[in-house]
């Protein structure tokens with residue numbers, strides 16, 4: 001949803017923008033086309049590997065790249081002497097880079113360690129969740145963060161398996177889930193993997209912190225643009241924007257979220273679940 005996101009963000013000449021999920025810089029590259037030589041772009045990501053690629057890709061003196069979480073955004077900006085900005089973009093979730101590299105441990109079939117850390121400097125990984133959480137805690141995260149109908153059953157089989165050996169790789173976990181859960185179109189372990197990823201990276205808490213910070217950082221008429229990829233994230237964004245509009249702090253730019261067109265879904269199937277919501281600071 002690159003085109004739609006840039007249209008909604010509406011970058012202006014000389015503006016200061018935050019790409020809070022810069023990844024490998026696709027969205028930022030577009031923003032830079034509109035902000036002229038005086039504009040500035042602060043690109044944040046917690047993935048050091050992505051930042052290295054982006055610093056080679058966007059060799060541009062208007063760009064400042066920083067490693068950090070959404071909850072670090074205000075601090076990062078204040079260290080750069082920036083107190084307010086014209087627009088903030090969040091393109092949530094995992095990057096192609098993270099998904100496609102088996103060693104990052106995000107994908108079902110990887111024989112690599114259960115990892116799923118977006119921030120490679122963090123010590124807590126999916127291995128810790130799968131091997132150290134109690135049955136009750138596993139059941140809770142599968143239910144709440146994966147919206148997994150069979151959360152109880154899956155938590156039970158994981159804990160039973162652990163009495164013999166630790167669960168070390170992504171494929172080992174997928175096979176355990178696969179044996180007990182039958183599903184139609186999606187991979188049987190999809191919801192379990194989603195729950196683990198959200199738990200490991202504290203994605204929902206970080207999103208809430210990032211949205212709250214955006215409200216404080218945006219200038220009057222500055223724009224917030226968020227692309228989410230699953231219903232838990234989208235619900236948080238929707239409620240945040242509607243709360244802010246009720247309180248007269250932000251104006252919602254459109255009621256229904258924008259979704260990708262059929263062409264984009266065909267060319268880029270991972271965009272299928274994308275939802276774009278946006279608001280303007282009052």
Ligand SMILES: C[S@@+](CC[C@H](N)C(=O)[O-])C[C@H]1O[C@@H](n2cnc3c(N)ncnc32)[C@H](O)[C@@H]1O
Pocket residue numbers: 020021022023024025026027028044045046047050068069070071091092093094095096118203206207
């Ligand atoms: C979908 S990708 C962004 C892709 C990017 N728009 C591009 O054009 O390449 C999401 C990125 O956000 C980062 N990310 C997710 N949650 C984050 C958080 N709480 N703080 C910082 N970065 C985060 C991930 O590491 C990942 O690189």
